[in-house]
Amino acid sequence: MIKTGDIIVFEGRGFLFRVLGRLLKWKRPDYDRWGWHTAIAIEHHNRKGWMIAEALAGGVQYSWLGGWSIMEDHRTYAATTLRRQFRIVSHFTRHIYATELRRAIADSIGCKYDVWAYLGTAWQILFGGGRWINNRYTCWEFVAHISRKLGKPIQPLMKYPNIADLMVKGEKK
Numbered sequence: 001m002i003k004t005g006d007i008i009v010f011e012g013r014g015f016l017f018r019v020l021g022r023l024l025k026w027k028r029p030d031y032d033r034w035g036w037h038t039a040i041a042i043e044h045h046n047r048k049g050w051m052i053a054e055a056l057a058g059g060v061q062y063s064w065l066g067g068w069s070i071m072e073d074h075r076t077y078a079a080t081t082l083r084r085q086f087r088i089v090s091h092f093t094r095h096i097y098a099t100e101l102r103r104a105i106a107d108s109i110g111c112k113y114d115v116w117a118y119l120g121t122a123w124q125i126l127f128g129g130g131r132w133i134n135n136r137y138t139c140w141e142f143v144a145h146i147s148r149k150l151g152k153p154i155q156p157l158m159k160y161p162n163i164a165d166l167m168v169k170g171e172k173k
Contacts, residue, residue: 027125040105059112
């Protein structure tokens, strides 16, 4: 079941997923090429379902996960929503409160999408190097940023986060 602070990993789709997913699989054989988009669960509302925060093309925003059904998977929980299939990764070992999560997210709401991070991530996967930090976020950067603010980083600050880091860590729990 989903709980506050859980990371939602949606199945991959689209051209960018196919190209970068193959590149990532080539460099990280432990990545199963399933997940791509990420969000973080804020709190459950009886009428609307789970409120999530995510970085989309329009920027960082709150959204609704909507109605979903759950089925157990061998690595994580897998579920289906009206949007698409997703897995739940319980990254935090301590209880996360919705108010604490909202405070951590507040300054990021409305921040622009970081399109250039895809190029930086690909460069880092192929050749190494650091990360350019700004106040723009891809969905991966946003989830990594919030995880860092809540005391449990997914990766070093100067490394671009990628879905393999999140999925592999989530599967080991």
